Amino acid sequence: MKTYNNRHTLSGILMKLVIYLIMVSAYSSCKKERQSDNNEDEIVSPTTGTRTQFTLDSVFLYAKQIYLWNDVLPDYSTFRPRERYANSQSEISAFRNELFDISQFKVNQATGKPFEISNYSNVPKYSYLQLGRNGSSARAGIVNDAAILANRIIRSEDKVIAYIALGSFPQLNNIKSKLDQIFDEAAIDKPKYLILDLRSNGGGYVETAEYVANLIAPSLLNRRTMFSEEFNPTLQNGKATILRHQPYLDEKGKTVMYNGRMATLADVDYTEVGNTYKFNKKGSLESIQDIYVVVSGRTASASELLISCLKPYFNVKLIGEKTYGKPVGFFAVNIDQYSVYLSSFLIKNARSWSDYFNGMKPNLSIIMPSNPILGDPEEPCLKATLALIDGKIQIQPEKSGSILKQRSNAAPILVNSMDSIGMIENRLKLRY
Template sequence: MLLNALKKARCSSLIAVVLAMTIISCTDDDTVNKSPRSAAENNEQATLDSIFLYAKEIYFWNEALPEYDEFAPRNYSSSSGEELKNLESALFDITQYPINPETGYPYEYLGPGITSPKYSYIEENSSSSSQLGYLAANKLEGEEEGYGFALTAVGAEDIRMRYVTKGSPAYKKGIRRGDRLLAINGRNLSIKSQADIDFINGAFNTDSFTATITNADNETDDFNLSSSSFEISPIFKDTVIEATNTKIGYLAYYTFSSLTNSQEGLEAAFKKFASANVKDLIIDLRYNGGGYVTTATLLTNLIAPSRLNGKVMFVEHFNETMKNGQATILKNKIYKDGNGNKIPYNGRDLTYYDLDYSAAGNTTRFEKEGTLETVENVYFITTNGTASSSELVINSLKPYMNVTLIGTTSYGKPVGFFGIDIDKYTMYISNFRTLNSKGEGDYFQGFEPDFKSDDDVTHDFGDPKEQSISVAIDLATGNVPGFGRTSRESSFKPINIGKTPQFNGMIEKRINIKK
């Protein structure tokens, strides 16, 4: 779960995200006292205890975990000085116990030799290099830092802008997706060697550089670019595409940021679609790793017709321990609102134990937003970067609307998590999964596309010539698109380069109290 801000103080309180809890491994904290062993010898051991003990109660697959003595969390402690690595190692091993019967591998298995879980992670709160923490605390609130663009090489000497964040200095200078980056500080670029790649990556770690870029009109110019903080628009592009005998609404959406950051832009886009009476929508989520469930719900309600009002959109399911009120570790954990204030409840402060974790109490139903009522077909563009809240929107609409997926297989993350502060760290471990109205939600391996298509980074968002968009237009106009489309004639495998971390998460901000 996302924290709106991360406290550096060792025993800090929760920073205002519903279903994110502060669990501090201090000497008087009940997490350590729950340990069946003697008191921990140091903070690292206490933190390892806490990681395991909280997982035993609130991890979604907690029933698959061994008992404390068998797992022996303190055995992960060492004097190497690499405490975070030790914690990550323990968390990884915890997440490898639950096995997906459909694959025979752990639900959180990423691949051979990879020692990071697919969903869960732990970070040091005070670390300025913690990219997931930075993204969690800033990006989803509408702020970003850096150069504001990402790169993909589609040839040894052909490096393109994969995307340019709207609102970034690069975007304001007219740089767009599909533009070709020729040189940095006068050095012509290629990826023929590791040294070439290291040079490009290194440029992103500097405060500024000069980029030589050729745009879609074959115009070449030098741009003096600086790394900075900036306010983003989460919408890459929205437009109405004029196709044969039809109008198609197109939305390229970057991240499910807070409603404060996303709502105005989304509502304006769908007002435009409603005015054009579009019957087909292309929702481009190729780089959208998720974000706030409240914003995903808004987008779903903007797409869906009012005839679905009152019907189930999705249900969040927690583990049986939490459903049955047996996660007693939450009793002393105070819940605070978005401003860090305690909430009075029955003459005392509201705690996380007071929240309702039942399926009935966590069912979201359709409630139409906007005036768009004419949509007959929804085409989602997906890649491996499409995750969490993006997949939630797709899964929620599938039972009710004609949904078609175009692109490549999505990430596969039907689970969300709580943020748990332990000493100077925050652990994000899978805590709930979502199912649609048909009880469907087993897309742990991702959604397979109905029509495969490359991520064609040589064309901008909304360009009808871009491969995935072209497939959608063909379908909307009654043409049969070719299978296995490719934007490249060569066998060169595209390579993403540069400093482009992505947040993958499904973040719940709403509060439901037990009745």
């Protein structure tokens, strides 16, 4: 008889078996899935075929229900994934080519080009597919660099300026105490100005970017909208039935019971109300009014979200180069042995603004130095930012988004005008 040690308990193996069986069901049942569109009873894919053909079908059928821009996708009989990619060089290239084609249907009317157009051929800007199954329903952006690269207080003439360079947003538990420390230390000097250096910050965990926003914001912003996530109408209306084949897992990768059964991604609340996040002040810093952000083409995802959610409430200026442009997020779906990340929701700030698909343009353009000494007042970007704060450099005036210029006990009033300049892991929540 086999015995099991603590790492391989019988219950653990049974749990893995249950998850595996659900995944197999997701793979095999997609061929029978019916679309949740104007003709819900239409059978959209064959019930027989090869493993590769079923996977091609599944990628398309999932896109038809969960892709952010699913409204422009053709029906199955028009797209014909099996025939379209029959001559691909390899299985994975067939799937990636399919994903690319799906991502190019929706055109940005402002540019005349697809929202997911990329600098790389046959690669969507946001959506992607990879070999290997994702073990949870959330995925963060890439975290390559150290989180806190530099911080200091700078005194320029009569101004007190806090400078903080953040290289990434790792898991909050790994960085929370250090973030608390540097922001509380900055609060002692009551700086009015904050310089956030995000030039090398490609994103990471949204939870951490949200925490930084709460460290910056004053208490008077409590319960004000920080940002929201807008899914397509199919998801919002609970009609993405294909997600019944994807188990819902908690933050530890464990299955969850829901109404007496195992929860699936079809049980998630995809409404905008259910995915709106509000300010909840952290730390003791209460004095920031003007925010200057050093940015580059590497500034992306959760970094852009942080900038976006601050813009309605502060006088925010960007210095450097245009950001990457990623106002969308996704969650993983597992199809056979692949994880697929389809752009699935739009990230909007308190003014419902999300139009930075082509990046956020800087208010003051600076060519990025190759090896900057972060925090050095003579470093080109920081030097230009300090000159901007001191009024030695003038830029085109714009309508301020700040509600913090006149501080009082009255409730803040949002400016109605839109600033023209202008992950991510997703934290899916069950409907209750």
